[in-house]
Amino acid sequence: MRVQIVKNILDANTKIAAENRKLFDSHNLTVINLMSSPGAGKTTLLEEMGVTFAGRLRIGVIEGDIQTSLDAERVAAAGLAAVQIETAGACHLDANMVQNAAATLDLADLDLLVVENVGNLVCPAEFNIGEDFKVMLLSVTEGDDKPLKYPLMFKESKVLLITKIDLLPHLRCDLNRMKQAARAINPGLVIFEVSAYSGQGLADWHDWLRAQIKGTHDPS
Ligand SMILES: Nc1nc2c(ncn2[C@@H]2O[C@H](COP(=O)(O)OP(=O)(O)OP(=O)(O)O)[C@@H](O)[C@H]2O)c(=O)[nH]1
């Protein structure tokens, strides 16, 4: 019985995700599902993208948190169009929540929509929200064994951003072991090593991202 209920939830989600996909395509909009454990640096990364792409890419953000609108306030302060979803306990965003939030944004006025999922290394990877691709963050403070212990998100993601590399001198984190474990799960994973604090690696990530944007008013 439980299996049947779970299957029905996922079927309903798949249907709404397809509707979202159609809506995003109608605006030629590139959509990213951004996922990680709590505190890996998702919102900080978005703040940096706001600075780098100011005047070049029109970026909208849907923020998912269990409680508060703190992250939406942060990215709005960084110049991005933002809307907050408070899930009131749910550990992930689903396609229905994203559909409702997207309806409050002027999608015709955006080149890129980033959905910052609820901080959680497990549940968000199970739900398609109509995105073009999933991007995950893993900070070096979390440990190099995490791909092996929480494989689904690594399997589902197109990109892995290894964050907070400025902290490496203080940690016993083996970057090669982390990357090998991630690639054993997903050989095609695109990996960037970044620090929002020092700025290291951000240009490579931004250049790669810029090349994925389907439609833009930016001639550069
Ligand atoms: N040392 C270091 N700290 C960072 C870096 N990026 C973010 N942080 C810090 O990590 C903490 C969490 O960052 P957030 O950007 O809020 O993380 P988040 O993934 O959005 O968190 P949730 O939305 O709560 O899941 C903050 O104190 C940031 O200043 C980095 O590159 N280096």
Ligand SMILES: [Mg+2]
């Ligand atoms: Mg955040």
